Amino acid sequence: MKQRVDNKKGLSLAIKWAFASSIFIFIILSIFAVITYRAALSFVIIEEQQKMERTITKVQSCLTKADAELTSDTVMKLLSAKGLITKKQTSFNRFASISEQPSIAVSIFNIKKKILYTSDKNKAWQKERKGSPFWPFNQDGLLMTKSLTSNQTKKLIGYFQVFNELSSFYDIRNGLLIALVVLELIALFLSSLLGYILAVRFLKPIRTLRDTMEAISHNPKSDLQMEKIKTNDELEDLAEIFNKMLERMRSYTKQQEQFVADVSHELRTPVAIIQGQLNMLERWGKDDPKILTEALQASLKESKRMQNLIQDMLELTRAEQPVPRYYKETTKIKATLLQIINNFRILYPKFKLNLIDKLTESTKAAIYRNHLEQVMIILLDNAVKYSTNQQQIDITAQANEQEVIIAIRDYGEGIGKEDLDKIFHRFYRIDKARTRQKGGNGLGLSIAQQLIENYHGKISVESKINQGTIFSINIPKK
Numbered sequence: 001m002k003q004r005v006d007n008k009k010g011l012s013l014a015i016k017w018a019f020a021s022s023i024f025i026f027i028i029l030s031i032f033a034v035i036t037y038r039a040a041l042s043f044v045i046i047e048e049q050q051k052m053e054r055t056i057t058k059v060q061s062c063l064t065k066a067d068a069e070l071t072s073d074t075v076m077k078l079l080s081a082k083g084l085i086t087k088k089q090t091s092f093n094r095f096a097s098i099s100e101q102p103s104i105a106v107s108i109f110n111i112k113k114k115i116l117y118t119s120d121k122n123k124a125w126q127k128e129r130k131g132s133p134f135w136p137f138n139q140d141g142l143l144m145t146k147s148l149t150s151n152q153t154k155k156l157i158g159y160f161q162v163f164n165e166l167s168s169f170y171d172i173r174n175g176l177l178i179a180l181v182v183l184e185l186i187a188l189f190l191s192s193l194l195g196y197i198l199a200v201r202f203l204k205p206i207r208t209l210r211d212t213m214e215a216i217s218h219n220p221k222s223d224l225q226m227e228k229i230k231t232n233d234e235l236e237d238l239a240e241i242f243n244k245m246l247e248r249m250r251s252y253t254k255q256q257e258q259f260v261a262d263v264s265h266e267l268r269t270p271v272a273i274i275q276g277q278l279n280m281l282e283r284w285g286k287d288d289p290k291i292l293t294e295a296l297q298a299s300l301k302e303s304k305r306m307q308n309l310i311q312d313m314l315e316l317t318r319a320e321q322p323v324p325r326y327y328k329e330t331t332k333i334k335a336t337l338l339q340i341i342n343n344f345r346i347l348y349p350k351f352k353l354n355l356i357d358k359l360t361e362s363t364k365a366a367i368y369r370n371h372l373e374q375v376m377i378i379l380l381d382n383a384v385k386y387s388t389n390q391q392q393i394d395i396t397a398q399a400n401e402q403e404v405i406i407a408i409r410d411y412g413e414g415i416g417k418e419d420l421d422k423i424f425h426r427f428y429r430i431d432k433a434r435t436r437q438k439g440g441n442g443l444g445l446s447i448a449q450q451l452i453e454n455y456h457g458k459i460s461v462e463s464k465i466n467q468g469t470i471f472s473i474n475i476p477k478k
Contacts, residue, residue: 014203018196025191026184033180040176044169048142052162055104056146059160063108064151070110070158075117103141103165110158126161141165205235209242216246220253267309270302309443326368327455333404334359336369337397340376348384351391358398365404365475367455372475375451375459376406378444379471383410386469399477403457406473415463423461424449 062078063070107118113125126143142164150157212226225246226239277295286292334357341353365372383393390411397406415423422428427442452459456476463469 014196014199017199017203018192021195021199022188022192025195026188029184029187033184037176037180041169041173044172045142048164048166048169052104052142052144052164055106056144056160056162059106059108059162060146060148063148063158063160066148066157067150067152068157070108070116070148072116075108079117103168105163105165106160107163108158108160111156113159116158125159140167202235205229205231205239209239212242267306270306273302274299326371327366329366329368330364331367331369331372332361333363333365333372333397333399333406334361336372337376337395337406340373340380341395344380344384348391351384351387351393353380354392354394356394356396358396359404363399363404364477366478367452367457367475371451371455375448375473376408378448379408379473382444383408383412383469383471386410387412388466401477403477404475406475407470408473409468409470411468414465414467415461415469416465420461420463424459 062081063075065078066074068074105119108116109125110116115125126145143161145159145161147156148158148160149155208229209226212224215224216222226242229236229239277299281292281295337355337357341355344351345353380393380395387393387410392411394409395406396409397404399405419428424445425442426446449459452473452475458474460472460474461469462472
């Protein structure tokens, strides 16, 4: 079935699915990228701070050997002695040996914060800031100030400041930011593409189901069904449930059509008879008392048959629309059967009704008592109607752990094999002329079957011509 639906009202489910998954993945990747970005920058900053601390330790261990306030000569002498500068270096030339990195510069000051030596262009004293020992200097790097105390006199002899130019840090930061953005965009694109492909694949059964429903809506009488899918998941279950529902709906539709046709046929005859009798009376029979009496009796008989038919139709409608509150009802089977059988013994004294009872007084079945009585009355009434010379009915009742089983057997004319599968159909009668004489209209067994199935039970039949019929009812205990 290849019919397609072109009049879409919006985005397809596959696109929505792909979009939603892409947004989810984008958010997750964004969170991951932010965490990675901040962690990487923190790691780089810590590394730069550690480099500055090593430089500070090296300079501090050298200059604190002075026993008086620092001067330019003292600084040059102490630094030269440690090999941090050479004699050829002037006071304002960069010296790489003090720091591990060329980006780190050192400036040395006396007590009055007058510069004595610097390895970089930052010659002026930078005011200290409270808080972290490292703070940004002109947003170009990190600056730290350290006081110098003589190891001998324990007095302040000067200051020095260490500046770390973070040009490499900003290069790393920009590169990392660009890499994460590009990676996230690529991941977003790939996730959208993959999400769409997977959505199209996984939603294919749903599209097929949509197309099947659309085709059936255009042609309700078609025999289309959802094609079988083998995904071993909820979609496969959905396809099976849809096909079962479709079969049931088609069955109901056919039953409804048959119901209307049968009702029309069943009502046509009594209406025609009554109309014919009234026309006869109107033309010439109303003056003849005998004809008048016969016409009235025939009309009353047919109206009674219509009344019974309508009543049975109402009973069947009620059976098809069960009330949920009855599902919690339970019935003591033994007492109910005894009451029904005693009533039938009074109505039909010539019949021998045998109860083979294997139940206890407390045995219960999960069925509303009135419904069980209605089913038993229908089956016993049929057994009485279609019994022949041997006017005997045997009722057997027994139970197992799961259900109660009731069997009604008569010794009447029986039912042919070709009719066994049809006797539960509405208005079906094996011999319509004979059934009409006995007052039946073919709805009783349909009502009984519907009532039993409402309680998840089962009704079945076995029969042989001229040997009798057995109706069996299985009703769950709980």
